[in-house]
Amino acid sequence: MSIEIDVLNGDASWPRVEPLMNAVWPKHVVEKLSWGHVKWAHADLRVLIEAPEESPKPGLACHVGIYFRTATWNGRKVDIGGIGGVATREDFRGRGLAGLALGAAIQTMRDHEAIKFALLFCEPHNFAFYEARGWHKFTGEVYAEQPEGRIRFEAMAPFVFDFTRAPRDGIIDLCGLPW
Ligand SMILES: CC(C)(COP(=O)(O)OP(=O)(O)OC[C@H]1O[C@@H](n2cnc3c(N)ncnc32)[C@H](O)[C@@H]1OP(=O)(O)O)[C@@H](O)C(=O)NCCC(=O)NCCS
Structure with a gap:
C-alpha cells in the first residue's frame, strides 16, 4: 500500500475533512463532553491521508x-505551532497513520524557523499516545479567548513538543481561540 500525505490550506480542505470529524466526534456525543462547549480556532493547514484507491x-x-499563533509565554511574545483534530478513521487505526501525519505536521512547523515549540490539548486516555511520540506535559497555566472573553483554559491538558524552547511550566496565553 502506498501512502500519500498532503499538507493543504485549512479552510480550502475542510470539506474533505468534515465527514471524518463528524464520524469521530458526532455532535450529540461532543455536546456531553467536558470540552463540548468550547469555541475552537480553525486550522491554518491540514495534514491529510486519503484511503488508498483500492x-x-x-x-x-x-x-x-x-x-500558527503568536502567543505569550510568561508575558513574552513567542511564535508557536499547534496541533489539533488528530483523527484516524476507525477502519484504518493501528496502522501508523496518525504517527505519520503527526510527523508531517511537526516537520511542517519546524520549517517555520520562528516557531519555538508546538502545543496540543488532549484527554487523559491519549496522554500515553503523545508521550510515546515525544510530547511533554505542560504543568503551568494556559489562557485563551472565548466569546465571553479571556479564560483560563482547562478543558483539556496541554502537551508541548520542543523545538528551540522547552516550556514545562509558567503561563502560556494563546492570544486567541484554542485548538
Ligand atoms: C488516537 C488516534 C488518532 C490514533 O490513530 P492511529 O492512526 O490508530 O495511530 P497510529 O496507528 O499512528 O498509532 C497507533 C499506536 O498508538 C497506540 N495508541 C493508540 N491510541 C492510544 C492511546 N490512546 N494511548 C496510548 N497508545 C495509543 C496504539 O496502541 C499503537 O501502538 P503501536 O504503534 O505500538 O502499535 C485514533 O485512535 C483516533 O482517531 N482516536 C479518536 C480521536 C482521538 O482521540 N484523537 C486524539 C485527539 S487529541
Missing part, C-alpha cells in the same frame, strides 16, 4: 490540523 470505502483516512 480501499472499499474511499475518503479521508487520517487528519491532523496545524495552527
Whole structure:
C-alpha cells in the first residue's frame, strides 16, 4: 500500500475533512463532553491521508490540523505551532497513520524557523499516545479567548513538543481561540 500525505490550506480542505470529524466526534456525543462547549480556532493547514484507491470505502483516512499563533509565554511574545483534530478513521487505526501525519505536521512547523515549540490539548486516555511520540506535559497555566472573553483554559491538558524552547511550566496565553 502506498501512502500519500498532503499538507493543504485549512479552510480550502475542510470539506474533505468534515465527514471524518463528524464520524469521530458526532455532535450529540461532543455536546456531553467536558470540552463540548468550547469555541475552537480553525486550522491554518491540514495534514491529510486519503484511503488508498483500492480501499472499499474511499475518503479521508487520517487528519491532523496545524495552527500558527503568536502567543505569550510568561508575558513574552513567542511564535508557536499547534496541533489539533488528530483523527484516524476507525477502519484504518493501528496502522501508523496518525504517527505519520503527526510527523508531517511537526516537520511542517519546524520549517517555520520562528516557531519555538508546538502545543496540543488532549484527554487523559491519549496522554500515553503523545508521550510515546515525544510530547511533554505542560504543568503551568494556559489562557485563551472565548466569546465571553479571556479564560483560563482547562478543558483539556496541554502537551508541548520542543523545538528551540522547552516550556514545562509558567503561563502560556494563546492570544486567541484554542485548538
Ligand atoms: C488516537 C488516534 C488518532 C490514533 O490513530 P492511529 O492512526 O490508530 O495511530 P497510529 O496507528 O499512528 O498509532 C497507533 C499506536 O498508538 C497506540 N495508541 C493508540 N491510541 C492510544 C492511546 N490512546 N494511548 C496510548 N497508545 C495509543 C496504539 O496502541 C499503537 O501502538 P503501536 O504503534 O505500538 O502499535 C485514533 O485512535 C483516533 O482517531 N482516536 C479518536 C480521536 C482521538 O482521540 N484523537 C486524539 C485527539 S487529541
